[in-house]
Every structure is written in C-alpha cells, then in structure tokens.
Amino acid sequence: MGPTPFHRLALVVLPPLFLTVYLLASFPRPPTVPIIHASLAHLPSSSPSWDVYPEDFYSDGAYANLPLGRVRYWLIGPEDGRRIVLIHGLSIPAIVWKDIAPVLASRGYRVLLYDLYGRGYSDAPQVTYDTTLYTTQLALLMQHVKWDNAFIVGLSMGGGVATAFSAHFPHLVNGKVALIASAGIIESGDISRTAKFMSTPLVQTVSALPPFQHYMRLLANTSKFSEPCETNPIQEIVRLQTAHLPHYNAAVASSLRDGPIRGLHFAFQSLARSSNQVLLIHGTADKTVPYKYASKMQTLVPQANLVTISDGGHDITTTHASEVNDLLLHFLADDYSYKPSG
Numbered sequence: 175m176g177p178t179p180f181h182r183l184a185l186v187v188l189p190p191l192f193l194t195v196y197l198l199a200s201f202p203r204p205p206t207v208p209i210i211h212a213s214l215a216h217l218p219s220s221s222p223s224w225d226v227y228p229e230d231f232y233s234d235g236a237y238a239n240l241p242l243g244r245v246r247y248w249l250i251g252p253e254d255g256r257r258i259v260l261i262h263g264l265s266i267p268a269i270v271w272k273d274i275a276p277v278l279a280s281r282g283y284r285v286l287l288y289d290l291y292g293r294g295y296s297d298a299p300q301v302t303y304d305t306t307l308y309t310t311q312l313a314l315l316m317q318h319v320k321w322d323n324a325f326i327v328g329l330s331m332g333g334g335v336a337t338a339f340s341a342h343f344p345h346l347v348n349g350k351v352a353l354i355a356s357a358g359i360i361e362s363g364d365i366s367r368t369a370k371f372m373s374t375p376l377v378q379t380v381s382a383l384p385p386f387q388h389y390m391r392l393l394a395n396t397s398k399f400s401e402p403c404e405t406n407p408i409q410e411i412v413r414l415q416t417a418h419l420p421h422y423n424a425a426v427a428s429s430l431r432d433g434p435i436r437g438l439h440f441a442f443q444s445l446a447r448s449s450n451q452v453l454l455i456h457g458t459a460d461k462t463v464p465y466k467y468a469s470k471m472q473t474l475v476p477q478a479n480l481v482t483i484s485d486g487g488h489d490i491t492t493t494h495a496s497e498v499n500d501l502l503l504h505f506l507a508d509d510y511s512y513k514p515s516g
Contacts, residue, residue, distance in 0.1 A: 292425025457486020
C-alpha cells in the first residue's frame with residue numbers, strides 16, 4: 175500500500191513547519207552594550223568649544239560613570255546649603271544657567287548642574303532619548319552625589335524632565351518644582367515643519383554620513399566672527415555641537431520624537447496630586463513653547479503659581495535673568511506661600 179494523499183501532504187508541509195518553529199524558538203542573541211558616542215571632552219584643545227564652554231565652566235566639576243556613559247556635573251555653592259537641581263533644555267547644555275546658578279549659589283544654595291546625555295560634556299549613548307532615559311539619568315546622578323532629595327528646577331525640555339522626574343521618583347523631590355518656559359505637553363502642530371523634517375530617521379541617517387559630517391565641521395571651522403565679544407556663547411555652543419559631536423543631532427531629533435516634549439499630561443496630573451509647591455515662569459513672547467501652554471499646565475496643576483514675564487521669549491534665563499533669579503529665590507525660600515485664587 176503506497177502513501178496516501180495525507181501522508182504526501184504531511185511530507186511536504188511538516189519539514190518547513192518544523193524548520194520555522196525551530197527558527198522562531200532559537201535562542202536570542204546575547205545583549206550588547208549600546209554604542210557610546212563622544213562628548214565635547216574628546217575634541218582637541220584647538221576646538222573653539224574649549225573657549226566658549228570649557229570643561230571647568232563652573233567650579234567643582236566631575237564625571238559620573240553611569241551605565242549609559244559618563245555624565246558631566248558640577249556642584250557649586252556651600253556644601254551645607256539647601257539642595258537644588260537645574261535641568262537644561264533640548265539643545266543647550268548647562269551653560270544656559272550661567273546667569274542663574276552662580277546667583278543661587280551666592281545666596282547659600284547648593285546647586286547641582288549637569289549636561290543631559292548627548293549634550294555638552296556628557297556622553298551620547300546610541301539609544302532612544304525618551305523620558306525614562308532622562309529621569310533615570312538624574313536619579314542615578316543624585317545617587318552618585320549622595321543626595322536624598324532636592325528642589326527641582328527645569329527649563330524648556332528640562333521642565334518636562336522635571337515634571338516626569340517628580341512623577342517617577344517623588345521621594346527624590348524635596349517639596350518644590352519650578353518650571354521655566356516648560357515643555358511637556360506641546361502639541362505636534364506647534365512643532366515647526368523644519369524641526370519635524372530634520373528629526374526624521376531618514377534625514378538623521380543622511381546627516382550621520384561621513385561626507386555630511388565633514389561638511390558641517392568645515393562650515394563651522396570657516397565661520398567668521400570679527401570679534402570674540404560678538405559671539406553669543408549659547409548660540410555658538412549649539413553650532414559647535416551640531417558640527418563636531420557625532421550623535422548630537424540624533425539625540426536632539428530623538429528627543430523631539432520620543433522625549434519629554436509632548437505627552438506628559440499624566441506627569442503634570444501626578445504633580446497636581448503631590449504635596450509639592452509648583453512655580454511656572456513663562457514669557458508671553460515665547461515662540462518655542464507658546465505661552466498658551468503655561469495656562470494649560472496651570473489647569474493641570476491647580477496649585478501652581480504662574481508668573482508671566484511680559485514680552486519674554488524662550489530664552490528668559492538670559493534675557494530676563496534678574497527677574498528669574500528673584501522669582502526663584504522667593505519661591506525657594508522657606509517662608510514661601512501661595513494659594514491660588516478661587
């Protein structure tokens with residue numbers, strides 16, 4: 175008796191079926207360590223970045239060796255002072271606090287500044303730059319410096335980081351959260367088409383190619399500034415990072431797509447349920463994070479005190495530094511009290 179049609183079908187179907195099952199059930203590859211890209215610290219001493227934003231821009235700087243690369247941080251102010259963390263925004267590293275941090279330190283606060291992953295002197299891991307990355311970076315850094323808690327102050331995207339940090343690690347927040355020109359709930363329609371285009375994976379792939387990188391470095395090195403005093407250090411450091419840091423553009427692009435720029439309504443609602451005092455500082459002329467979002471944040475966090483800076487843009491920590499310092503010092507004081515009207 176010969177093979178039946180069923181047997182013939184089984185001979186045809188079963189071998190590839192078993193092979194497919196075997197391939198699907200095969201043991202996965204072992205985990206690999208993420209690629210870590212260089213920071214400003216690896217640029218030659220001839221690079222203008224060392225003049226614009228040197229490694230010792232603030233005193234008492236050091237590196238923390240964290241799982242996803244080295245993180246540059248500074249601790250300024252008296253060691254026994256009340257502790258404050260300052261979190262910078264999307265594209266500008268800790269130099270953005272140059273007019274704020276020294277004032278807080280001079281008034282007796284112990285200030286922790288640091289560069290976010292992919293910016294300044296912190297390494298750039300080749301990972302997704304999402305909210306968890308940034309909040310975990312700060313939590314590990316606070317553990318490294320042996321801080322149990324601190325006041326948290328965030329600028330722009332750093333405001334989103336600060337808000338999410340207060341939701342993810344509430345025990346590390348010492349009762350006060352200040353958000354300056356804060357991102358976190360920006361709608362996609364308010365992000366420029368250029369920013370969206372430049373942050374697409376295709377554009378990032380092209381911009382990472384050696385010829386494009388070489389062109390950007392050549393462009394940066396041949397840019398002419400007649401006098402050093404005419405150079406805006408904050409604008410200049412963005413230009414230098416774009417040209418010389420191999421993963422900076424990708425880190426910024428990933429932050430726009432995946433990071434604490436949008437979608438943090440849950441974190442603001444968590445902040446509202448906490449016992450933290452909250453200060454919102456926002457300029458009416460802010461074109462990066464439009465002023466309307468300040469009101470939306472206050473709606474999400476009813477206990478927040480919203481202070482408006484008339485005609486202030488997104489860079490109010492430099493253009494209105496004196497006013498921002500006064501507001502922060504008042505807010506951080508032990509006798510601060512604010513009760514929303516209504």
